[in-house]
Amino acid sequence: MSEFTIAQREREAVHVLELKGYLDAHTAPKLEEAFQGLLKDQRFNIIVNCKDLSYISSAGLGVFMAYIEDVRKNNGDIKLSNMSTKVYNVFDLLGFPLLYEITPDEQDAYNKFGNALTRK
Amino acid sequence: MKFRRVLFVVGAFVLLLLKFAADIFRKNVELQMGGLLALRELAAVGIFVLIFMALRPVFPERASIRPVRWLGLQLITLGVFLVVMLLLGFLPGDGFDAKDLGLLPLDYPSLFMASLFSLFAGILAIVNFQILRDLVLASRTKRGRRNFFIFMLLVLATAASSALIRPLDSSVVTGVLFGLALCFALVIAFRLPWIVYLTKREKLLALTLTFFLFVTFSVVAVLIKESSSLERGLLYYSHPLQEFVQLSLITGAIYSGMAFISTLFHLPTAEAFDRKRSELTSIHTLSKLVTQVFDFNELMETVTSMTLQMVGAQSAWIELLPVAQRDTTVMVGEDGFAGGQVVGMKNIARGEIEELQGTGLHYLRTAAGRERKPIVVDEVARDPRFAAAGSETNRPGSLVIVPLVSHTGLIGFLYATKAGTFGFVKDDVELISTFADQATIAIENSRLIKTSIERERLVQEMTLAQDMQRKLLPQRLPRLPGIDLDALSTPAFEVGGDYYDYVVLSDHELGIIVGDVSGKGVPAAFYMSEVKGIFQSLSPLYKSPREFMLRANTVLMESIDKHSFVSLIYGILDVRTGHFQIARAGHCPLLHVGEGSGVYLRPDGMGLGLAEHSIFAGSIEEQTIRLRPGDLCVLYTDGVTEAHRNGEEFGYERLRAAAGCADGRTAAGVKDDILLAVDAFIDHGAPHDDLTLVVVRWLGPVPQS
Structure with a gap:
């Protein structure tokens, strides 16, 4: 089966997850684990950079749905960026752009967090 | 047989008398008669040959004898003879x-x-x-x-x-x-x-x-x-x-x-x-x-009773760790593995075992498990690793703990005790360890057999579930004039999350729905049956696809898990006018095939179960397609467009090409063309995802009867 990896890094108050590979029912638990870790560490400002994400299945989409509620309750957000057209189409078909901020570039997502953070 | 023996004895006796007579005769006559001498010798030989024959059945050739008994017999005959001789x-x-x-x-x-x-x-x-x-x-x-x-x-x-x-x-x-x-x-x-x-x-x-x-x-x-x-x-x-x-x-x-x-x-x-x-x-x-691997309890019984026999132990029992605890990382934890199950107790009560466990045995066996080596306690009463016992407790003199280690890791422990101190010598420990290895294999085999039987049962249940789910899909085509329809749905596994259905809403209206539950397998199948229930109950009540979607979302939001969602496309076709009113909720776009090549229609709408009513309602749009006689509509799930080979997907363009244009082919013909194209694309391999395809063709206005 295709590989799926997650790289994590900090951008000041924002935590960035870089997804790479094939996100489906088999690999989704990895992403769940990553989100659980972030929530446990009280990190609620999350950017998911999808630059190297080559495929996402409905089970993969489900992972985002599972954690968004908790993140937003804590005044945080999950923002998505750098999606390939193919991956974006999957999100778009399901209407995810109505629920998540999806930006072409990670910096845009970061800036949006910045605004929110300074407003506080 | 008996008769012959009597005959031998009688013969011997007769010869004995004859011989005796000859001796008396000889004593008196004092003659050196060669013939008589020879006869005397012959009679003597005859007597003992007959006695030998008579005694033979007493000493048959046997496969095995009990030597000590034989020696005793020999001594008794000899003793009797000695007494006779002295007399x-x-x-x-x-x-x-x-x-x-x-x-x-x-x-x-x-x-x-x-x-x-x-x-x-x-x-x-x-x-x-x-x-x-x-x-x-x-x-x-x-x-x-x-x-x-x-x-x-x-x-x-x-x-x-x-x-x-x-x-x-x-x-x-x-x-x-x-x-x-x-x-x-x-x-x-x-x-x-x-x-x-x-x-x-x-x-x-x-x-x-x-x-x-x-x-x-x-x-x-x-x-x-x-x-x-x-x-x-x-x-x-x-x-x-x-x-x-x-x-x-x-x-x-x-x-x-x-x-x-x-x-x-x-x-x-x-x-x-x-x-x-x-x-x-x-x-x-x-x-x-x-x-004995077929009966687990019997196996435990045998293992413990054999432990008693082998080393002459007073009591023995087995503690089996739950499968989840066999991991070594759990083992080195502070509390060890607490929840072992004690089975096959021999000559010891559960209470006594628990009392021992509580006063130090638990700690010791954790050490034995970590070292993967048996631990011997020569004097339980004096051992510093055991807490002092109460006055009433009846403790063993010595005990041994043997870890049961299989190729997958530690599975449990075998315990044996003796009443006396220093009861387990080196040989005992070695023997019991060898035995423990064998017992481990037997236990593992027993478990494997159990799981394979269990698996067999699951396979049967899944086959049943597959049958059940197939029955949730329409069993026959809708009976409505002016419509030519064909459909197919195949799950990737035994059961799946794809769904299609139709409902005759009036004498001229047909509702057609295609849906896909996120995920695959059993969880998806459960939601699929729920969607079926929702569709069957709500579709007659809401005569607009959008209204139906809104209501369905509200119902689903209440029951669906956060991870999951459902995509649907629902259309109501008026067979009199050819108006096809559709709403889409996160589902693949509909392919409308007319005279030219097909057109994708993708009214806005997010998936069901993702957001509550206010957001969802804002996203759902309704659209009406005006079909011309002979036009086709293709409704499908992503199993069609995402069918892939070597990382490449079938995609929308190939689907459009496979559907062609409305050239008079029947719905079944178009469906087959699409399936053939998909099958050829994935090189006749097994599909990775549930795949559903519904093709409907409007034949034109039908005169009202």
Whole structure:
């Protein structure tokens, strides 16, 4: 089966997850684990950079749905960026752009967090 | 058989009387009649051959004998004979007169005594040889058999060679044969195969018996030799008989003497031998464990009871760790593995085990599990690793803990206790460890069989579920004029999350729905059946696809798991006008195939179960397609467009191409064309996702009846 990896890094108050590979029912638990870790560490400002994400299945989409509620309750957000057209189409078909901020570039997502953070 | 034996005995008795008569006759007549002498010898031989025949069934050739019993029997016969011999010594009689190397009885009592004594001596010699045969041939080797045969031949030849030789005379031939027979007696005296297999107790018994046998044989032989009346009696009665009896006694002495020495040498190793033998027996029984894997409780029972047997333990039990705890990372944790299940207790109550566990056993066994080595506690009462016991508690003297380690890791522990302190020596621990390894394999096999049976059951249930789910899909095409429709749905696994259905809403309206639940397999299948319920109940109530979607979302939001969502596309086709009113909720766009190539229609709308009513309602759009007669609509799930090979997806363009244009093909024809194209694309491999395809073709307005 295709590989799926997650790289994590900090951008000041924002935590960035870089997804790479094939996100489906088999690999989704990895992403769940990553989100659980972030929530446990009280990190609620999350950017998911999808630059190297080559495929996402409905089970993969489900992972985002599972954690968004908790993140937003804590005044945080999950923002998505750098999606390939193919991956974006999957999100778009399901209407995810109505629920998540999806930006072409990670910096845009970061800036949006910045605004929110300074407003506080 | 019995009749023949009686016949033998009667014959022997008759011959005995005849011989006695001949002796009396001879005493009075004092004639050297060659014919009479030969007849006397013949009668003597005849008597003992018949006695031998009569005794034969008492000593059948058997596969195995109990040597100690045989030795005892030998000693008893010998003892009886000794007593008889001593009693005969008291009989009055003047004995025999030696004259010219011949013997003459001086009176009738002497003659009578000689006959009686010879009879007893002959019987003793025969019985003695029979017992020797059984002992020598205990191991049943070919050579042993041959040697014994030669020996007996020499004995009989010695006896035969002395026939018709005057009692006090002797021939060279007899002397040589006698010497040879003694040599072979020595050879067979080394055949003591039965000694090795005796238990220690039996060896001690054998030692005593062989000692007394040796002494008695020697005493009897010497007594006969020394008492002139006894030896002369024998010689007078029959010279061959005398040789036969003498050889029998000497061989008996040699054999019992050798047996005594050999047993003595085997004594120090007797205990070790006993242990090895019990190990062997255990290993033999162990192999039977394999057949017990079908009954887990029985297996536990056997393992513990065998532990008791093998090392003579007082009690034994097994603790099995739950499968999840077998991980080593859990093991090194502070609290060890707390939740082992105690099974197969022998001679110990659960309460006693728990009490031991609580006062230190738990800690110890965790250490044993970590080290993967048995731990022996020589003195439970004094061991610092055990907390002091209450006054009422009944603790074992010593105990051993053996970890059960399979190839997958630690699966549990085997415990054994003894009442005394220092109860488990090194050999015990080694034996119990070997046994534990075997038991582990048996336990693992038992579990494997159990899981494979379980799996079998699951497969059957899944097949059932598949049947059930297939029945959730429409069983027949809708009966409505003006419509040509065909559909197909195949799950990637046994069951799936794809759904399609139709409902006849009125005499001219047909509702068609295609849906996809996120994920695959059983969870998806459950939601799929829920969607079916929602569709069947709500579609007649809401005559607009959008209204239906809104209501369905509200219902689903209440029950659906956060991870999951459902995508739907729902359309209502008016067969009178060809108006196809559709709403899409996160689902793949509809493909409308008209005169030219197909067009995708993708009214806005997010998936169901993702957001609550206000957001969802804002996203859902409704659209109406005006079909022309002959136009087709293709509704499908992403199993079609995302069918992939080597990372490339089938995609929308290939689907559009496969559908072609409305050229008069039936719905079934278009469906088949699409499926063929998908199948060719994935190289006839197995689909990775559930795949559903519904093709509807509007035939044109139908005149109202």
